[in-house]
Amino acid sequence: MTQSVSEQPAPATAAASSGDGLDIRPVSGALGAEVHGIDLNDLTDAQFDQIHALMLEHLVLFFPGQEKLTPKAHVEFGRRFGEVEIHPFLPKLGEYPEVTLIEPDKGGKADEWHIDVSFSPNPPIASILHLVTCPPSGGDTMWSNQYRAYDTLSAPFKEMLEGLTAVHVLQVPPVVEMSAEHPVVRVHPVTGRRSLYVTRMWTSHIPQLSRQESDAVLQHLFEHSEQPSHICRYRWTPHTVALWDNRATQHFAINDYQEHRSGQRVVVSGDLPTSDTPRKPDYERNGDERYYPRRINARVGY
C-alpha cells in the first residue's frame, strides 16, 4: 500500500488536477476532493493505492456517478483498507451485515457533529458512504478537518491539552450504553500528525479537569473545530460515494429536507487512538462532585 503523505495540511488548491487518469477537484480550501475517472466496482491495486494516498491528503473524497457499485464491491473496497466492521446495532442490508443502512427518514438523522463510533475503544479508521437517494437540493453533509483545528490553536493551549483524555459515551436508554476514553489530541498512525479528537455528539468530559473546566474546554474545542474555515460542505448527487478518514475528521448531515434520502455505509475497523504524551492523572474530585454526561444522547449511534 503506498503511503506517500505530505507532512503538511491538505493543499488548499482551488484548481483541479489530474494524474494517472484521475481528475481530482478540491471542494474547499480546508479539506475534501471530488475524484472523477474511477469505477469503484472494478479497482486495480494501483488505483487503490492512489485513492488511499488521496484520502490521507484530502481527508474526505467524493466519487460521483458510482451507479454500478454493488454491496459486494462496496464491502470489498472497505476490506482493502483493513477489516470491515459490523455496526453494534444499526439496521443492516440483508445478506450483507457489513453494510449499514443510513435511513434518516426512519429517525436516524446525523445532524450533530460527530466522529463515527468514537464511543468504541477502537473507532473506525475510515467510513465509506454510498448515498443512493438524495433530495434534489438540501441534505448536504459537512466535514471538518481536525488536523487544521489542532494546528490553529495557540501554542499554550496546545500545550495544556497534551496528556489529557476525553470520555466518549453512547447512551440510548434503556438498552445501549458504550463508552471509551481517548486522547484529546491523537497522533495519526500513518501521517504522524496531531489532530483534535473530541466531538459534540459523543464526548462527555475530560477526567483530568474539574467539571466546569472540562465543560468550558470542550465547548471551546467543539466551536473551534466547527468553524467555517475548517470545513467543507458537499452537495450530493445520487450514487456518490464518500470516503473519509475518521481519525482526522468529524462530520454533520444537514437536516433541511423533507424528501427521501438513503445510503449504505461500510466502516473499516479501527486502531486504538494514541498520543505520544503520557496521560495526566485524574482531577481529584471533592466529596460528591461528579461529571455528568452533558446530556443523554438518544441518537442512533452513527
Ligand SMILES: O=C(O)CCC(=O)C(=O)O
Ligand atoms: O447522511 C450522511 O450524510 C452522513 C451520515 C453519517 O453520519 C454517516 O454515514 O456516518
Ligand SMILES: [Fe+2]
Ligand atoms: Fe457519521
